Amino acid sequence: MKAMVIRAFGGPEQLELADVERPAPGPGQVLVRVRATSVNPVDTKIRRAGAWARVPMPAILGYDAAGVVEEVGAGVTTLRVGDEVFYTPHIFGRQGTYAELHVVEADIVARKPAHLSFEEAASMPLAAITAWDSIVTFFGTRPGDTVLVHAGAGGVGCFAVQLAKAAGARVLATGRRENEAFIKALGADEVIDYRAVRFEDEVNRLTGGVGVDAAYDTVGGDTVARSIGCVRPYGKLATVVSIEGSLAGMQIRNLSLYFGFMERTSTKIQMLAKLLERRQLRPVIDSVFPLERVADAHRKIEAGGMRGKIVVTVGA
Numbered sequence: 517m518k519a520m521v522i523r524a525f526g527g528p529e530q531l532e533l534a535d536v537e538r539p540a541p542g543p544g545q546v547l548v549r550v551r552a553t554s555v556n557p558v559d560t561k562i563r564r565a566g567a568w569a570r571v572p573m574p575a576i577l578g579y580d581a582a583g584v585v586e587e588v589g590a591g592v593t594t595l596r597v598g599d600e601v602f603y604t605p606h607i608f609g610r611q612g613t614y615a616e617l618h619v620v621e622a623d624i625v626a627r628k629p630a631h632l633s634f635e636e637a638a639s640m641p642l643a644a645i646t647a648w649d650s651i652v653t654f655f656g657t658r659p660g661d662t663v664l665v666h667a668g669a670g671g672v673g674c675f676a677v678q679l680a681k682a683a684g685a686r687v688l689a690t691g692r693r694e695n696e697a698f699i700k701a702l703g704a705d706e707v708i709d710y711r712a713v714r715f716e717d718e719v720n721r722l723t724g725g726v727g728v729d730a731a732y733d734t735v736g737g738d739t740v741a742r743s744i745g746c747v748r749p750y751g752k753l754a755t756v757v758s759i760e761g762s763l764a765g766m767q768i769r770n771l772s773l774y775f776g777f778m779e780r781t782s783t784k785i786q787m788l789a790k791l792l793e794r795r796q797l798r799p800v801i802d803s804v805f806p807l808e809r810v811a812d813a814h815r816k817i818e819a820g821g822m823r824g825k826i827v828v829t830v831g832a
Contacts, residue, residue, distance in 0.1 A: 517535070517536060517537075517538050517615060517616040517617050518533060518534070518535060518536075518615070518616050518807070519533075519534060519535075519536045519576045519614060519615035519616065520532065520533055520534075520576065520577070520578075520614040520615070520807055520808075520810045521534045521536065521574040521575060521576055521614075522563055522573075522574065522575050522577065523573060523574045524573075525563065525564060525565050525566055525567070526563070526564065527563075527564070528563070528811040528812075528814040528815050528818075529811065530563060531563070531577075531614075531810055531811040531814065533807070533808050534574065536574070536576070536615070538617060539611070539617055539618070539619040540587070540619070541587050541588065541589035541592075541619050542589050542590075542619070543589050543590040543591050544589060544590075544591050544592060544621055544622055544623070545589040545592070545619050545620060545621055545622060546585050546586075546587065546588050546589060546592060546595055546601075546619070546620060546622045546625060547585070547586045547587035547588075547589075547617055547618070547619055548581060548583040548584065548585055548586065548601060548603075548617070548618050548619075548620060548625075549583050549584045549585075549586045549616065549617055549831070550581050550582075550583040550613055550615060550616060550617065550618050550830045550831070551582055551583040551584065551634035551638075551829070551830060551831060552581070552582045552583070552633075552634040552635045552637070552638035552827055552828065552829050552830060553578045553580050553581050553582075553612075553613040553614060553638050553827070553828045553830060554578075554580040554638050554639050554642070554643075554825050554826060554827050554828060555578075555810070555813045555814060555816075555817050555825075555826040555827075555828060556579055556580065556642050556643065556671065556817075557671075557757075557817065558579060558607065558642075559577045559578060559579065559612075559814065559817075560814055560817060560818055562575075562577055562607075563577060563814065569607055569608055569609075570608055570609040571609070571610070571611070571612075572609070572611065575611070575612075576611040576612045576613075576614050576615050577612045577614050578612035578613035578614035578615070578828070579604055579605060579607055579612055579613065579642055580602075580603075580604050580613065580638050580639070580640070580641050580642050580643075581602065581603055581604075581605065581613040581618055581620070581638060581641075582600075582601070582602040582628055582632075582634040582635070582637035582638040583600070583601065583602075583618075583634065583830075584598065584599070584600055584601070585597055585598060585599045585601055586617065588622075589622070592622045594622055594623075595622050595625060595627075599627055600627065600628040600630075600634075601625045601626060601627055601628055602625075602626060602628045602632075602637040602638060602640065602641060602785075602789075603620055603624055603625040603626065603641055603780075603785055604624070604641035604642040604645065604778075604780060604785070605618070605620045605621075605624070605780070606620075606621070606624075606780055613830075614807065614810055614828065614830075615830070616830060616831055623782045624780045624781065624782060624785055625785065626785040626786050626788070626789040627789065628789075629789060629792045629793045631793075632792060632799065634829075635801065635804060635827045635829060636799040636801065637799070638827055638828075639799045639800070639801050639824070639825035639827050640675075640788060640792065640797075640799055640825075641785060641788060642778065643671045643672045643674075643675055643825060644675040644679075644788055644797060645778055645784045645785070645788055646672050646675075646756055646776065646778045647672050647673075647675040647676040647679055647732075648675075648679060648784065648787070648788070649754075649776050649778055649779075650676065650732050650754040650756070650774065650776055651663070651676050651679040651680050651683065651732065652679065652683070654730075654752060654754045654774040654776065655729070655730040655732075655752050655754065657679075657680055657683040657684075657685050657729075657730065658683065658684060658685075659683070659684025659685070660684065660685075660686075661680075661683070661684070661685040661686070661729040661730065662685060662686040662687075662688065662723060662728045662729050663680040663685045663686070663687055663688070663728060663729060663730050663731075663732065664688045664689070664690075664719055664728040664730070664731040664732065664743065664746070664747075665677050665680060665687060665688070665689045665690070665704070665732050665734075666689075666690045666715075666731070666732060666733050666734055666735045666739055666743075667689075667690060667691065667734045667735050668687075668689025668690060668691045668695075668699040668702065668704055668707065669691045669692070669695040669698055669699050669822070669823045669824070670734055670822065670824075671802075671817075671822060671824060671825045671826075672734045672756065673689065673691075673732075673734050674699075674702055674800040674823070674824050674825075675797065675800075676732050676734070677689055677699060677702045677703050677704050678702050678703050678796075678797050678798070679797065680703070681702075681703030681704070682703075682791075682796050682797070685729075686705050687703055687704045687705050687706075688704065688705065688706045688707075688708060688719060688722060688728065689704040689706070689707050689708070690707070690708045690709075690710045690715050690735075691707050691708070691709070691710070692709065692710075692711065692821075693709045693711070693712065695707070695823060696709070698823055702800070706722055708722075714742075715742070715746075716742050716743065716745050716746040719746035720745075720746050723746075723748075726748055727745075727746050727747050727748035727749075727751060728746060728747055728748065728751065729747075729748060729751050729752070730747070730751055730752040730753065730754070731743040731746070731747050731751075731752075731753045731754075732753075732754050732755075733753065733754065733755035733756070733757065733759070734755075734756055734757060735757065736755070736757035736758050736759060736760075737759070737760050737761075738759075738760050738761035739755075739759070740753055740755050740759045740761070740763070740773065741759070741760065741761030741762055741763065742761070744763065744764075744765045744766055744769070744771065745765065747769070747771055748769075749769045749770055749771075750769075750770045750771070751769070751771055751772075752771065752772045752773075752774065753771060753772070753773045753774070754773070754774040754775075754776055755773070755774075755775060755776070756775075756776045756777070756778075799824070799825070800823065800824030800825060801824050801825055801826075801827055802822040802823045802824045802825060802826055803816065803822075803826055803827070804826075804827045804828070804829060805826065805827070805828050805829070806828070806829050807828055807829065807830045807831075810828050813826050813828055
């Protein structure tokens with residue numbers, strides 16, 4: 517089968533199209549013919565220096581997929597050959613989804629909602645479940661809360677905005693001025709142009725000095741450190757990226773800080789499928805690349821400034 521592989525860690529030029537051995541499903545697994553995958557920041561991190569992920573070389577990256585079940589391993593009763601499915605696979609020590617065929621544990625796979633294309637379905641799992649972990653699990657967002665989402669137009673931020681709004685929150689989001697209408701269409705009540713103002717000052721102005729109930733960081737750097745001053749006492753912060761700067765001020769305000777790393781579970785992928793079927797969440801696709809141009813997709817995500825997810829099509 518065809519797959520995009522890396523034989524050494526480094527830049528996007530390490531990605532090459534190759535013929536690799538066809539995988540076979542073991543007990544509790546299914547073999548999926550991949551129709552679409554997506555590019556996430558974790559893909560580029562592993563490509564650059566991914567020894568921590570214990571990926572076997574030559575490594576196949578890619579941690580989202582939508583496709584059709586081609587074979588079913590022993591003991592699998594929840595899926596059948598021909599089912600259209602989507603999922604985000606495990607990372608550590610595994611081969612990814614930049615390939616025509618992929619083996620995955622059946623218990624983290626869900627049937628694709630019929631109204632979604634393969635490209636739309638592939639854009640969802642990793643980013644949307646990552647957002648769920650913070651907005652729902654960590655924050656416990658409820659009607660009447662005010663939630664700040666950093667990078668509301670980004671691959672994870674666009675789902676965090678939708679989830680917070682669906683939970684009944686007032687949503688403030690940071691983003692570029694040119695993305696204001698786009699982010700508001702996702703559900704944000706206010707969009708703060710972080711290049712024109714200090715976002716923490718604007719958040720305090722918009723909340724009458726009270727601060728938000730929770731702030732979600734998908735940017736990194738000193739974003740969490742700066743957000744401390746615009747979260748109300750006993751409020752919450754969460755990040756899915758590396759942070760810099762001082763956390764001074766958290767204790768005196770009795771704040772909680774969560775560091776998220778998304779765990780794959782049956783409950784989460786089934787939850788996502790249900791939200792999509794109910795039209796409570798929708799995919800947001802920035803651009804689409806064919807498999808052989810996945811290196812260009814990596815260059816695009818590393819350049820930043822996307823609206824939603826970058827999708828990669830595989831096969832016919």
